[in-house]
Amino acid sequence: MADSRIGLRKHNKKASRRPGGRRSGTGLRSRYRQTLRLESLEPRQMLTVNLGVGDIAFTGYQASAPDKVSFVLLKDVDAGTVLTLSDNAWTGSALNTNEGTSVITFGGTFTAGTQFNYDATRSAGLKWAIGATTTNLSDVTSGNFALNASGDNIFAYNGSTAPTTGSDANWVAAIATNAFLTSGAATSSLTYLPSAFTLGNTAFSLGITNGAGNENGAETSPVSVMGTAAQIRAAVYTVGNWTTFTAAGAQAIPPNISYTLSSGAGLVITHNAGTFAQGATNALIGTNNLQTTDEGQTAAQITYTVTSLPAHGTIKKGVTTLAVNDTFTQQDIDGNELTYSNDNSANPSDGFGFTVGDTLGNSTNGTFNITIVQPPVITLNRAITVHPGQSVAISGAILTATDPDTSAGGLTFTITSGPTRGSITKNSAAITAFTQADLNAGDTLANAVRYTTTGNAGDTDSITLSLSDGSSTVIGIVLDISIVAPTTASYSSGTYAQNFDELLPAPIPGDNSSLPSAMVLPPGWIVVETADTSNNSDSSIRVDNGTSGTGDTVLYGATAGNERALGSLSSASLKSQYGVALVNTSNHTYDSFTLAYTGEQWRDGGNASAVPNKLTFEYSTTAASLTDAGFTADTSLDFTAPISNTTADAVLDGNLGANQASLSHTISGISWGPGQTLYLRWTDANETGNDDGLALDNLSFSAASSVPQSTGDYNNNGEVDAADYVVWRKTLGTTVTPYSGADGDGNGTIGQGDYDFWRSNFGNVIPLGSGSGALNASAESGPLLAQGAAVAAVDSSTSAETGQSFQVKASAHANVSALDVALESFGGSGLVARALPQRSQGAHRSFLASSVHGNPSAGLGELLLTQTKGAAPHNSATPPHHNASEDAGALEISDSYFESLASGIADRLGAS
Numbered sequence: 069m070a071d072s073r074i075g076l077r078k079h080n081k082k083a084s085r086r087p088g089g090r091r092s093g094t095g096l097r098s099r100y101r102q103t104l105r106l107e108s109l110e111p112r113q114m115l116t117v118n119l120g121v122g123d124i125a126f127t128g129y130q131a132s133a134p135d136k137v138s139f140v141l142l143k144d145v146d147a148g149t150v151l152t153l154s155d156n157a158w159t160g161s162a163l164n165t166n167e168g169t170s171v172i173t174f175g176g177t178f179t180a181g182t183q184f185n186y187d188a189t190r191s192a193g194l195k196w197a198i199g200a201t202t203t204n205l206s207d208v209t210s211g212n213f214a215l216n217a218s219g220d221n222i223f224a225y226n227g228s229t230a231p232t233t234g235s236d237a238n239w240v241a242a243i244a245t246n247a248f249l250t251s252g253a254a255t256s257s258l259t260y261l262p263s264a265f266t267l268g269n270t271a272f273s274l275g276i277t278n279g280a281g282n283e284n285g286a287e288t289s290p291v292s293v294m295g296t297a298a299q300i301r302a303a304v305y306t307v308g309n310w311t312t313f314t315a316a317g318a319q320a321i322p323p324n325i326s327y328t329l330s331s332g333a334g335l336v337i338t339h340n341a342g343t344f345a346q347g348a349t350n351a352l353i354g355t356n357n358l359q360t361t362d363e364g365q366t367a368a369q370i371t372y373t374v375t376s377l378p379a380h381g382t383i384k385k386g387v388t389t390l391a392v393n394d395t396f397t398q399q400d401i402d403g404n405e406l407t408y409s410n411d412n413s414a415n416p417s418d419g420f421g422f423t424v425g426d427t428l429g430n431s432t433n434g435t436f437n438i439t440i441v442q443p444p445v446i447t448l449n450r451a452i453t454v455h456p457g458q459s460v461a462i463s464g465a466i467l468t469a470t471d472p473d474t475s476a477g478g479l480t481f482t483i484t485s486g487p488t489r490g491s492i493t494k495n496s497a498a499i500t501a502f503t504q505a506d507l508n509a510g511d512t513l514a515n516a517v518r519y520t521t522t523g524n525a526g527d528t529d530s531i532t533l534s535l536s537d538g539s540s541t542v543i544g545i546v547l548d549i550s551i552v553a554p555t556t557a558s559y560s561s562g563t564y565a566q567n568f569d570e571l572l573p574a575p576i577p578g579d580n581s582s583l584p585s586a587m588v589l590p591p592g593w594i595v596v597e598t599a600d601t602s603n604n605s606d607s608s609i610r611v612d613n614g615t616s617g618t619g620d621t622v623l624y625g626a627t628a629g630n631e632r633a634l635g636s637l638s639s640a641s642l643k644s645q646y647g648v649a650l651v652n653t654s655n656h657t658y659d660s661f662t663l664a665y666t667g668e669q670w671r672d673g674g675n676a677s678a679v680p681n682k683l684t685f686e687y688s689t690t691a692a693s694l695t696d697a698g699f700t701a702d703t704s705l706d707f708t709a710p711i712s713n714t715t716a717d718a719v720l721d722g723n724l725g726a727n728q729a730s731l732s733h734t735i736s737g738i739s740w741g742p743g744q745t746l747y748l749r750w751t752d753a754n755e756t757g758n759d760d761g762l763a764l765d766n767l768s769f770s771a772a773s774s775v776p777q778s779t780g781d782y783n784n785n786g787e788v789d790a791a792d793y794v795v796w797r798k799t800l801g802t803t804v805t806p807y808s809g810a811d812g813d814g815n816g817t818i819g820q821g822d823y824d825f826w827r828s829n830f831g832n833v834i835p836l837g838s839g840s841g842a843l844n845a846s847a848e849s850g851p852l853l854a855q856g857a858a859v860a861a862v863d864s865s866t867s868a869e870t871g872q873s874f875q876v877k878a879s880a881h882a883n884v885s886a887l888d889v890a891l892e893s894f895g896g897s898g899l900v901a902r903a904l905p906q907r908s909q910g911a912h913r914s915f916l917a918s919s920v921h922g923n924p925s926a927g928l929g930e931l932l933l934t935q936t937k938g939a940a941p942h943n944s945a946t947p948p949h950h951n952a953s954e955d956a957g958a959l960e961i962s963d964s965y966f967e968s969l970a971s972g973i974a975d976r977l978g979a980s
Contacts, residue, residue: 658771
């Protein structure tokens with residue numbers, strides 16, 4: 069017991085110690101004790117001491133089992149003194165009686181500075197001790213004297229009779245983990261403060277939010293306190309000097325701190341510790357780190373002398389580095405002149421020794437204890453992608469900081485600038501700061517830190533942050549944001565497939581992490597979450613393996629894997645809809661589609677009512693969005709959970725066949741035209757009881773049409789090329805069966821729309837069908853080869869196959885020694901060769917025309933491109949020339965000639 073008590077230090081020079089450690093002196097109490105000792109022939113009376121307000125101070129509190137409490141005695145007590153501790157709440161007019169008390173009887177004399185501790189696991193009557201010693205201490209603990217882990221209070225009062233008024237003289241001390249009430253009703257966790265107490269002086273509150281989970285604490289700094297009772301209470305009842313914790317045993321109760329009472333004079337070191345970042349330069353050692361008080365002495369009269377230097381850094385006064393025996397004053401500390409620099413070594417602690425003295429010759433030794441902490445580090449900073457009007461949870465899967473010395477709750481992000489096109493909120497309220505714990509809690513929708521954009525597609529935004537762990541600050545952290553329009557998926561022909569694999573960014577987020585849907589979903593896929601009973605929806609998507617029972621849209625899959633399935637788990641506060649927007653980029657109108665996918669179950673909700681959970685399927689070719697009206701349901705493509713356990717929820721492997729269903733169905737009777745959007749959507753409604761985790765995987769889609777469609781390959785040669793233009797030109801203005809011949813737009817009339825259709829598909833390769841026929845030549849009336857006369861016509865009723873050619877027969881004419889040949893289209897009459905005068909004379913010739921891209925040859929015949937009759941010729945460019953054959957008796961025009969000719973006409977039409 070001698071090791072646990074530190075006696076009252078008196079400055080009365082007449083005082084002396086009697087044998088056995090009892091004090092004597094001129095005081096009334098000392099004289100009275102002497103008188104009692106002399107009356108040895110009479111029975112000795114049991115004296116008691118009345119304890120008043122502030123005569124003890126609580127130093128530790130643990131509500132995590134086992135219950136523990138400690139206090140320091142600030143006044144000497146004699147044997148027989150009784151002190152009662154009660155965890156009943158003060159209603160404002162009386163103590164409740166629904167909880168319990170622990171009545172301590174001191175069986176001996178105890179001096180001020182002694183710490184007592186209560187441990188609920190000790191035997192009845194011996195729950196109080198000094199250290200582990202219960203000698204001369206007994207108690208009667210009755211009722212429900214148990215500390216509520218969600219928050220509680222303890223009142224101490226003199227004797228065993230509870231005070232009846234707030235100003236009762238028997239009140240001694242009060243402590244509460246929560247703030248004391250100022251309004252409302254007292255409960256087992258919340259209490260009013262009697263008027264006899266002064267908060268921060270004779271009563272103390274940790275100020276923890278009720279139910280926060282860390283309703284435990286102990287005074288841990290400074291490690292030694294010397295001073296008057298008021299000075300000790302001031303040190304003990306400073307919230308910043310306490311360490312709070314959540315788990316039993318995380319902090320010693322009572323704390324390993326010594327308390328020395330003085331009579332009011334002398335030096336008292338009230339603070340002697342600091343926490344600094346590894347590598348800190350010129351970190352301030354302020355009054356809250358190192359402080360000594362001395363009654364009657366000014367700060368300038370309190371002088372420190374350095375007795376040992378830091379092992380892992382240096383200390384300075386101003387710009388001067390201090391050495392052993394150098395001095396500084398409390399005034400230097402108060403004026404922010406004392407600093408510490410760390411050498412950036414990986415050492416968790418440092419410190420320096422000192423002697424502090426005053427002008428009266430008093431001095432005491434001390435050690436300034438330094439705790440070195442590593443600065444926080446940003447380990448993850450992913451850019452956010454959002455759609456206009458979207459609200460996105462900023463979770464630990466987007467922004468993460470770590471610090472080996474600081475918990476997530478101690479890492480604070482402060483917004484230093486931005487955003488300019490949105491807002492940052494938590495629980496619907498605007499915020500300017502948040503912690504890493506807030507970000508980690510963002511994986512649960514209720515407490516998410518959210519960014520909500522007001523920008524438009526194509527805009528960018530950003531948030532600049534600083535990060536502090538309480539001792540060091542990282543600045544200039546930028547979180548980038550892109551605002552993008554929802555995407556669509558293109559479908560032209562064949563099969564569209566999606567398995568949702570390889571979507572997650574590296575590193576792959578852990579289970580129960582959330583990312584913006586715009587960041588992870590494939591193009592065209594959309595997620596919409598709506599709240600049924602509360603505002604508990606956003607546009608984020610969870611990454612999970614089935615362990616989470618929280619309502620959300622989910623990318624299900626094995627932990628740390630990128631093989632995924634898109635699904636959901638609905639709840640009373642959230643309903644998910646998701647699907648894909650497919651745009652028809654073909655020139656066909658489809659009247660049916662076939663959809664197949666694998667339904668996977670990743671979680672069994674253990675639904676007590678055995679209501680089958682399912683994803684319901686709908687489609688629409690008229691809707692403007694995924695949530696628009698006009699959707700048609702098809703129950704053949706609904707996915708019903710294959711597992712329905714009615715007793716307990718369970719995590720399932722959706723990749724196993726027993727937890728899957730294969731679905732496939734063809735839907736007919738639609739009209740999905742070029743440029744139109746087809747929406748496919750699945751809805752996960754909230755079912756009665758706990759919902760299942762259901763998902764889609766291995767989706768395939770193909771569309772078909774029973775109506776003939778045009779490809780732009782008007783001559784059926786397997787390629788949309790220049791020859792198809794010729795077919796269009798020669799049938800321009802005619803009426804045909806829709807989609808036959810050159811009717812590319814399917815309106816039954818060959819017109820401008822069919823030209824546009826051909827031109828937009830130019831270059832496409834079309835699978836060839838079987839075809840036959842030849843371009844037949846027939847004579848026209850009129851003199852053959854006369855200037856300006858037609859010499860032959862091509863029948864427009866037959867199509868050419870690849871590689872075929874035809875001839876235009878020509879005879880000699882006395883007035884023409886060489887020919888210029890021009891080609892025209894006369895509506896439905898076909899292509900004709902027309903003879904024109906040659907500029908140079910020569911022998912009778914005929915021409916072999918194989919390409920309009922040949923090299924020019926002077927003095928030979930010239931091929932001129934002319935426009936449809938009635939229109940001005942498009943001959944602004946120099947017409948190409950072709951070599952003449954002296955021996956040929958016919959003008960042969962091949963398919964490639966027509967292709968080249970039509971290509972040139974198309975180019976000229978486009979240019980005009």
